[in-house]
Amino acid sequence: METRKGRMLLTAVTLLAALPLHMYLSLKGLNHYLVVVMSALALLFSWQVGKYIDRLRYERDTDPLTRTHTRPAALRLFRAMSKKSIKANHKVAVYFIDIDNFKTINDSYGHHVGDTMLKKVSSQLLQMKIPGKRVARWGGDEFVIMVPCADDKEVHIVQHTLLSHIQLPTSYQQIPLSISIGCSTFPSQGISLNELVDIADKQMLWNKRQSKSDAHRKRTATLSNGHCEEASSRRCVMEK
Template sequence: MPFNWTFIVLTAFFLGVAWWAGKQFDKVRYISERDPLTGTYNRRTVEHYFQKAAKVCDLKKQSLGVIMLDLNNFKEINDEHGHHKGDELLIQIASTLNNYVTKNDLVARWGGDEFIILVPDMKKDIANEYVNKLQRAITLQNADSFSNVGASVGYAIYPQQEKNFHKLVQEADANMYKGKKEK
């Protein structure tokens, strides 16, 4: 029985097509989950992740921190130096956040100059320390390039303060603006 090269060629061809299709799927998934400027996750992804993380927290009797972060003086950067510099700052902040958080935390750009971080198993007694260290990390990281930029940060904790994601975000946002007004 002669060896059939057609089988080998077709198998290699279809494996190549399958590999290419898989790569395309990965690219589309990445694009659909990420903010195009900062590379952090987007709103839709953080909302989906929260639902899954909340179920895990319920099973393990743990909490989940929802941290909101808003850049101070961001509008001035855009007005004085242009949107390109503002984009550079957002990219730098995203990098700082990703370097600061643990592998179980999720960082997302919420919109404009706001970011949200989900922190599994965050307890109220360590939340203030976490927030203060985060604010210092952002201020120190940007001291050379953007010396007048800091961050206002607020948090809410699931399920102690609220179980609904959007209400937790509102609570964290309200706490963030309380801190912003105190400065």
């Protein structure tokens, strides 16, 4: 979201510079109509220059494809969030999200398909109503979400919210689609954002392996049940 810091700052500086001059001329009883006009023009100019600075800052800090924060912007935001959390004796939860099989889809069907998926995921992340949430594209198909949380219970609630609200088709051209997520918390698991992202990334990979292992067990059980049913059917036919 574009801020107005540049506009507000330059306008404030212009006002602070113009007010003493107005006061001086008033005390001297001099006609300062021209100064008023020049001050108004200076304020307008300051606002426009500030608007341009704000736009440059927004473009610098925003990923052009997903409209989320860039990695450098996320690092700056985290420093501010961590300072606030220390004062409030709270945590900052760092969630690492990855789109499963994204590289396969990107390589097989082109970047336009991959870009569409990235925009879909980022749009859903940005629209989620989680207080204090900050979303950044960490790289490729990886997103980092930073959320101030009061306790571990809130950390788990936010993680559940993220998983349950990201909606993707179950597959694309028979390639399975899903989201994997890992989490870490400041300050108990790390101090810097890079450190916390690394921990969350490792947890995400572990969760992904567990998910694949569970899916494999389910498929194996289904196949086994299918063979049993098929064998039972053959036995029934033979008995007849």
